[in-house]
Amino acid sequence: MEPLKILAVGDVVRTCGVEYLSGGKLRRLRDTLGADLVIVNGENSSHDNGLSPDSARAILEAGADVITGGNHTLRRKDIAPFLDDHENVLRPANYPGDAPGCGYTIADCRGQRALVINLAGTTFMEPLDSPFKTADSILAANAGRYDFAIVDIHAEATSEKLCLARHLDGRAAIVFGTHTHVPTADAMVLPGGTGYITDLGMTGSQNGILGVKTENVLHKFLKRTPVYFEPAAGNCAAQGALFTIDPATSLCICVERMDF
DSSP states (O other): OOOEEEEEEOEEBHHHHHHHIIIIIHHHHHHHHTOSEEEEEOTBOSTTSSOOHHHHHHHHHHTOSEEEOOTTTTSSTTHHHHHHHOTTBOOOTTSOTTSSSOSEEEEEETTEEEEEEEEEOOTTSOOOSOHHHHHHHHHHHTTTSOSEEEEEEEOSOHHHHHHHHHHHBTTBSEEEEESSOOOOSOOEEOTTSOEEESOOOEEEESSTBTTBOHHHHHHHHHHOSOOOOOBOOSSEEOEEEEEEEETTTTEEEEEEEEEO
16 A cells, blocks of 8 residues: 655735645645645634634635644633534644534545544643643543544644644654644654654735734734734745555554645
């Protein structure tokens, strides 16, 4: 069996990022790479932050198989029923059990069963359940139901992301980080066969600061008073990583950063 290719795309920021993927960029890249599964972090994709039903639908129609989330996913009330109805649109699994939606799904990947898990970090973030223990519980509960596992750890601290990857090395085929919107230069395959990168980067305007207008962020740093973060515009691009999985071992053999 030929190696499997999984494309992971960094946080989609506001309408600019959604329109960029919807304009054919994601579909063309998927076809060019021969990607068997596409995972997109969409927690910032609504026009006013968070995830909306419209932005989720647009990302799926653009070529994503699974949408992962993060600390902003549940910001909008209208996303709750959508999450309940769409098992391939995730929020972090370590949120309280009565939160809408689910934190993991099993997706088809050219006949292989990919367990996709979404987790949120707890260092410098909300005091959720441990992402380490949550990952262990999900892997144990789904034993025999999947062929390989993929984890999106949406976290602030780089150490927490790498530590989770080391914790799951050999048990998950892929662990990638999201949230900080800056792609890291540490794409690697860990000793146990887990493909890893600390942060995929973002999909959106490269103008401004991490997808937000420069003047808004400067206001926050200089004046320390509340300000609405307006999305930056223009010069849109997408970032992510391509992971190659050996179906014979269900482990990663290659990780490549992607800019498109």
